[in-house]
Amino acid sequence: MMNLLAIVGTNSDQSTNRKLLQFIQKHFAEKANIELYEIKDIPAFNKPVDKTAPAEVQDLSDKIREADGVIISSPEYNHSVPAILKSTLEWLSYTTQPLIDKPVMLTGASYGRLGSSRAQAHLRQILDAPELKARIMPSSEFLVGFSLQAYDEDGKLSDPKKIEELEGIFNEFIHFVDITNQLVSANPSQQKTQSFSWEKNE
Template sequence: MKIVGITGSTSERSTNRKLLQFMKKHFSKNIQMEIFDIKGFPAFNEPEERIAPMEIRELSDKIEAADGVIISTPEYDHSVPAALKSLIEWLSYTTKPLVDKPVMITGASHGSLGSSRAQAHLRQILDAPEVKARIMPSAEFLLGQSLQAFDEEGNLNDKEKIAELEDCFTEFLLFVEMTRHLLKERSTRKKDVNSFSWKNI
């Protein structure tokens, strides 16, 4: 199973990047994960021709080819970082690779709440009419105090947190398979999204 991991932070010391790297290694028997940083991506500027920059198009192609996506987001001011929101805006405005794509949301933060508000906000964004991702329901992985959560080799320290992550990930694999079966006979959804416009509402 091919998974695209997206780090929702541009920080050089991002613990969300560490979390995805741990997942890539820990679940290597189940998936092939390619991790993408959003650092350096241009800010969304609503181009009239609806063509994204090359680096955005390359990520879009990877998402299209993947079985699922895992986004790990920090929390800035009770929300997702602007750079992550900008990426989703590029994707929804141009190629729309997240339509019906199974998405798992995780998050790490330096505080104790583990990006809970940001994850809730990200769910709203991914459920927008222009995005229409398939977000894994009733499950979230919150990693608080993330600066102390990893050892020198990048492994999670807390066995209970590892077990919690394993449970969430097992559910995600099942969610990907269920989504695949659910959508097997459908072919109109992306067409509906491509024709969506707030001007017609």
Template sequence: MKKFIGLVGTNSDHSTNRTLLQFMQNHFSAKAEIEILEIKDMPVFNKPEDKGIPEIVQVMADKINDADGVIISTPEYDHTVTAALLNALSWLSYGIFPFVDKPVMITGASYGTLGSSRAQLHLRQILDAPELKARIMPSSEFLLSHSLQAFGEENNLNDQAQVEKLEGLFEDFLTFVTITNQLNHAHAQNTKEAENFSWETI
């Protein structure tokens, strides 16, 4: 059984993106183990000169390293991802590189109509950065709009069409993870490039 990390892309205590990951954790429990991780307790990234990594960051990096893939669920603030998510990714690409060649699935829930579409597009660009180098599942968007009304009893999705779409995307992600894990011949070089990359020497 595959083991995934579900990353809550916000520091909000009440987020429908957390609820979406909890739904996926339960709904797909027969196909994968999903451990949900929070970013809300991470300190503000301050680029420490000694490259010291806070324990909470190192623990998360280790869990991502050990996982078969990562599912990130992001809201949309000001047409982009949250500051908290960007902060977390900054820590997770500073002297540690758990996302290099890691399969990633992106989902998103928002209170409005567009379902975090701009934030998801921006997150794809961020995860493609030289220090992250994640493998993002292509041609896949799960955009949960009007998310305050989207969940019913026991945090189940109300719209069966949305459930079926998510089921299809999750099956695609399982296949994507299997294929991606075979594309590992350049992993050592990709990691080395991430380690040696510096914006200051460009």
């Protein structure tokens, strides 16, 4: 069975994105092993002189490398993704670069109507940067609006249409992971690991 890593894109104690990933983990338990990952203890990014990842970042990086694919669920702060998620991605791009060629699916939940739409658009552009170079599943978008009201007591999405939509996207992702991993094993990106720097990028 496929192994997926599901990253909670916030450091908040209360998060409807965590809830969403918990639901995905449970709902698709027969299709994939999904491990939830918290980034709240990852330190704020600050360019390390020796380009070495702190232990927390190395741990995340190892998990990403081991996984067949990654799901990131992000809230929306100020039309964008939270600083803590951005910081995590900066660490990864600056040190170990485990997301290069990794299949990624994006989801998001927000308290308001828009369901993190702008955050997802930013996150796509960020993950597309050459030093991250994730393989983001195209033409897919899963947005949970009014997320405080979206779940029942068991943490299940209460709208059956929403579940159906998610099932469609998730099934597609399973195939996307397979196809992408075939594609990249045939034609892998040159890893820039340990040599990348925004400073030397002439």
